[in-house]
Amino acid sequence: MVRLREVIGALEEAYPTGLAESWDAVGLACGDPDAVVQRVLFCVDPVEATVDEAVDFGAQLVVSHHPLLLRGVHGVPADDPKGRIVHRLIRSGIGLYCAHTNADSAVQGVSDALAAAIGLTVRRPLVPHAEGAETGLGRIGELPEAEPFRDFVNRVAQNLPTTAWGVRGAGDPERPIRTVAVCGGAGDSYLATAAAAGVDAYVTADLRHHPAGEHLARADVPGAEVPALVDVAHWASEWPWCQQAADIVAAALPDTVEVLVSTRRTDPWTVHAGAASDPGRALA
Known part of the structure; x- marks a missing residue:
């Protein structure tokens, strides 16, 4: 059985935490290092949509590029957007690991x-x-x-x-x-x-x-x-990294951990109105 700490070891060998900027918040945000891990989801953003995907996949770990708790917090109440994610991850038995500026620089x-x-x-x-x-x-x-x-x-x-x-x-x-x-x-x-x-x-x-x-x-x-x-x-711009990180874990722990790259588009922009073919027309 593979433990969460073994997955973290593979990730930190590729993306050493010492490369992270001083202001960053990388590493294990929640989860038990001794928990058994069979499935891992990789994503850019740890948001409701990717947690949904992790639950559907039966994952025990989410690896995200962006940290969930980048700035200091004094609590994670379940009626707060970030707190709600923490509560859901813990209730679902899913850990969260973040590789941010260390993955940028590695x-x-x-x-x-x-x-x-x-x-x-x-x-x-x-x-x-x-x-x-x-x-x-x-x-x-x-x-x-x-x-x-x-x-x-x-x-x-x-x-x-x-x-x-x-x-x-x-x-x-x-x-x-x-x-x-x-x-x-x-x-x-x-x-x-x-x-x-x-x-x-x-x-x-x-x-x-x-x-x-x-x-x-x-x-x-x-x-x-x-x-x-x-x-x-x-x-x-950062989504291609998800496959790279997934390949690293799959290669380090072959035939023991199943990986999935998130296909949920978590870009916040949802509507684009096309530009006028004649820019001058917009000023007429």
Whole structure:
């Protein structure tokens, strides 16, 4: 029989907790390390929908990317959204383990999974922990051959799960794209880093109006060239990691633990109204 602590051991060998940022809350959020585990569900968000899926699957453990209790709490009452999840997990005999910024920075982590999903060969971290280190945030990779930016944006859209948010591109549609930086999750704090890396495009999530606009405006400076931008839904950018983590556990504990990657779309956006084909028409 496999114990929960053995599953945790496999996860922490791949995603060492020492790589987590100081503000993060990674590790076992609830559950008995000595509990027997036969089935594990992997997801981005520990929310009602994924707990439903875990219960239906008969899981004894949920492994999520995002922590349930990231900020300090003073209680988990059952009439609170997060408290309700904790109570339901415990009543159902399901543990919850979170691998967040440690999975972001690890070798073969979240951004590696994103890069692989869109067909990149990874060369190095975007923000290495130290010079020459393989660990760090984001990744820089290459496509097999250059393609127009419009095609690259379509490539990203076709290889990530569909969301109401969609995939947006900012840049010359005909610009050739070969080298690409990626950062799973919110990555606009690394816009300048991506530009300094000299890549052709930067793929991340949650890009805001002003940082994106200011980044693109730097292209007007003589001699400057900034990456084109691809903005995807936060959940979609991190979802490929779920299969990566599931494969790690399945390989470490073969024929003893059954794994399932959640297919519940937990992206909060649910409706998208298409843009006008003629932007000027919206101002008429």
